[in-house]
Amino acid sequence: MRLLHRSRLALGLALVVAALAALPVMAQERGITPTEIILGTTAPLSGPAAPWGATARGIEAYLQYINEQGGIHGRTIRFEIRDDGYQPPRAVANVLELVERVGVFGIVGMIGSANAAAVRDYIFQNEVIWMTPAVESDPWIGNPNIHYLFVTYPNYYQEAKILARYAVQELGKQRVAIIYQNDQYGMNGLRGVRDALAELGMAPVAEVSYELTDVDLSVHALRIGQARADAVILYATPNHGAMAAAALAQLNPRPQILSSFTLADPIMARLAGAAWDGVIVPSYFPYPGTDEKVDRVLQILVERNPELAAMAFNALAGVTFIEPMLEGFRRAGPNLTKESFVAAMESIQNWDGELLRGVTFGPGRRQGINRIFLARMEGGVPHQLTDWIEYPVEY
Amino acid sequence: MQLIQKYEEEMALVRGWAGWMGVALLAAALLAAPWFLRGYQLYIANIIGSKIIVAIGLNLLVGYTGQISLGHVGFVAIGAYAATHFVTAFQKAAAFQWLGGPFWVALLVGGAAAAVFGVLVGLPALRLEGPYLSIVTLGFGLAVQQLLINWPAVSGGRIGLFVPTARIGPWLLNSHQSMYFLVWTCVVLLSLVAFNLTRSHVGRAFVALRDSDIAAEVTGVNLRYYKTLAFAVSAFYAGFGGALEAYVVRYLEPTMFNLYESIYYLAMVVVGGLGTIPGSMFGATLLTLLQFGLSQAQEYLPVVYGAVVILVMTIEPLGLYGRWLKIKLWSKTWPL
Structure with a gap:
């Protein structure tokens, strides 16, 4: 009896050893098996920024569709989502877990400058593929560690410059003001507006900041009125953007609002009502309702997760984070490794996806897009105003 | 069953062979953990350690002294930022560069800075109780966060503040494993201090205040002194824990608080x-x-x-x- 026990133990040990020995062979390239590619993200699915978690849900639904089509080169894509509640310490734990336990090939997206900043060094040191963290571009410009980073997210600073120039040169506005959120995002907008106006020999007539915790922006709007601004550039969250638009609509004469692309979601027309009519908003991919391919993607997402219908732009933005990565997988072929993936991504030149258009990467180029277009919102429906407006490639 | 015959036996932290066995097992488990846990698990263990220190401090205030604090994160933030700025300033001073910023001093600085604010918040606690005190502390916590958001020189604004790596002489504590030993040494030491505090006359004074402050004062407990002390000690623990967490996460941003x-x-x-x-x-x-x-x-x-x-x-x-x-x-x- 005891003998039997021992032999069982020995067998068990042998199995464990065999399993351990097999590990390094299987784990040749982290996150890639013959049948699967493992990707992960950490997103605010609970807590104050939960609505932005829709980007992760958008990616999830789109990957479900890709897997239903048979995946890419015989590999399906597993997407691991972790909740960080918009808290940097938890985002760090999630990324560590995704890389070290789950063993992901890459991290897709990431919401919040703070969360991205907290994990940045770890991701760079461990040479993890990182697709489009949805944050400002400053940390990447001039950074030598971004070999495994690919970004298709507009630059707030450049966008603000384009908005300010458009207000002055195309709309003939002489008194430009800005309402911005007092954080990294808003500050980038402020910098862009100041610099663009300075180039034209002007300066903002009012710079009004608000806090995330503010629940009323009517005083802020009054300051715009006092400064007799005829155009206001807006860097705000959807809720604050709607509040600001409603308050600005009370002014006489009513200033022209130009807003950041983060307020491009049609939900703005519902939040702000008629006050959102006439607002000029940029986008970095065609609006749903104006482009067949985009509509098709939205339909794919909503079929798989009906909740996304209410958050169309955010869900689609999620897809823009991952779309070029999927093209990279296609180009890298069946023999996928980290380096073959990077080479494949660098071969992407002026590529049109379902959502993104004109994506270009290259050796030493990690900024995938460098253009936006402007549209005027009427009753929640965008009317395109300009063709693509390009801005410099900086990283 | 064990018969307690002496006062020292009643007061002993660990009693009997079973108690010592338990302590030995716990110590062995804590020491062995770094070899069994993976990197991210060690990171979580380190976060747990820093939270334990804050929780012990809060329990001294809430559980022992019967005061309430809904703004404890304010003390945690003060500790984290004070420690980080101390180390950064120290590193910049050329004469001390070879020391690389002594983190143990930084941890104490974090705790002490928070303790100072603990005294300040403790003062209104002398006149306020229950819901009123909770509102005062709530306001304190919110005020600290707002102050950090609007004072970029201290908080690095919303860009955040990167915390230098802790080091002992030439030894850089840049792995989760080395941080684990630092954090859990602190947890053990500060737990012992807390245990001893609660067994001393100070701890008894705290409990007396909690049960009835009038009765406590009649029996000679200085209400003003001990209530303020409870806030100071509790805030010290919070600040210390915050400073440790800063070293673990290596990044600070006002929304964390x-x-x-x-x-x-x-x-x-x-x-x-x-x-x-x-x-x-x-x-x-x-x-x-x-x-x-x-x-x-x-x-x-x-x-x-x-x-x-x-x-x-x-x-x-x-x-x-x-x-x-x-x-x-x-x-x-x-x-x-």
């Missing part, structure tokens, strides 16, 4: 067991593990978290420590 965090700390203390040091450890461990370990639950995390808290409070109003006492009692006649 929001109102929710204060509530979580309070929940740790209540779920663990009010007025007990081990309870603070149980509570901090369980609730941090839930938050960090269940990130796969995604949107359902808050629901799971809430359900566990309700469950623990329903079946064990004395908290996890109460359940632990019952297990100990039951096992006294083991194996029968």
Whole structure:
């Protein structure tokens, strides 16, 4: 009896050893098996920024569709989502877990400058593929560690410059003001507006900041009125953007609002009502309702997760984070490794996806897009105003 | 059954062979953990350690002294930022560069800075009680966060502040493993201090204040001194824990110190067991593990978290420590 026990133990040990020995062979390239590619993200699915978690849900639904089509080169894509509640310490734990336990090939997206900043060094040191963290571009410009980073997210600073120039040169506005959120995002907008106006020999007539915790922006709007601004550039969250638009609509004469692309979601027309009519908003991919391919993607997402219908732009933005990565997988072929993936991504030149258009990467180029277009919102429906407006490639 | 004959025996931290066995096992487990846990698990263990220190401090205030704080995260933030700025300033001073910024001093600076504010917040506590005190402390916590947001010179604004790596001479504590030893050494030391504090006349004065401050004053407890002291000590623990967490995460940003965090700390203390040091450890461990370990639950995390808290409070109003006492009692006649 005891003998039997021992032999069982020995067998068990042998199995464990065999399993351990097999590990390094299987784990040749982290996150890639013959049948699967493992990707992960950490997103605010609970807590104050939960609505932005829709980007992760958008990616999830789109990957479900890709897997239903048979995946890419015989590999399906597993997407691991972790909740960080918009808290940097938890985002760090999630990324560590995704890389070290789950063993992901890459991290897709990431919401919040703070969360991205907290994990940045770890991701760079461990040479993890990182697709489009949805944050400002400053940390990447001039950074030598971004070999495994690919970004298709507009630059707030450049966008603000384009908005300010458009207000002055195309709309003939002489008194430009800005309402911005007092954080990294808003500050980038402020910098862009100041610099663009300075180039034209002007300066903002009012710079009004608000806090995330503010629940009323009517005083802020009054300051715009006092400064007799005829155009206001807006860097705000959807809720604050709607509040600001409603308050600005009370002014006489009513200033022209130009807003950041983060307020491009049609939900703005519902939040702000008629006050959102006439607002000029940029986008970095065609609006749903104006482009067949985009509509098709939205339909794919909503079929798989009906909740996304209410958050169309955010869900689609999620897809823009991952779309070029999927093209990279296609180009890298069946023999996928980290380096073959990077080479494949660098071969992407002026590529049109379902959502993104004109994506270009290259050796030493990690900024995938460098253009936006402007549209005027009427009753929640965008009317395109300009063709693509390009801005410099900086990283 | 053990017959206690002397006062020293009654006061002993560890009693009997079973107690010493338990301590030895715990010590062995803590020492061995770095070889069994993976990198991210060690990181979570380090976060747990820093939260335990904050929870112990809060329990000294809430559980022992009967005061309330809904703004404890304010002290945590003050400790974290004070320590970080101290180390950064130290590193910049050319004469001290070879020291590389002594983190142990930084941890104490973090604690001390928070303690100073603890005294300030403790002063209104002399006149306020219950709901009124909770509003004052709530305001303090919110004010600290808002101040940080609007004072970029201190907080680095919303860009955040990167915390230098802790080092002892030439030894850089840049791995989770080395941080583990630092954090848990601090946890053990500060737990011992807390244990001893609660067994001393200071701890008795705290408990007397909690049970009836009038009766305590009549028996000679200086209300003004001990209430303020309770706030100072509690804030010191919070600041120290905050400084440790800064070293663990290596990044600070004002949103890390929001109102929710204060509530979580309070929940740790209540779920663990009010007025007990081990309870603070149980509570901090369980609730941090839930938050960090269940990130796969995604949107359902808050629901799971809430359900566990309700469950623990329903079946064990004395908290996890109460359940632990019952297990100990039951096992006294083991194996029968």
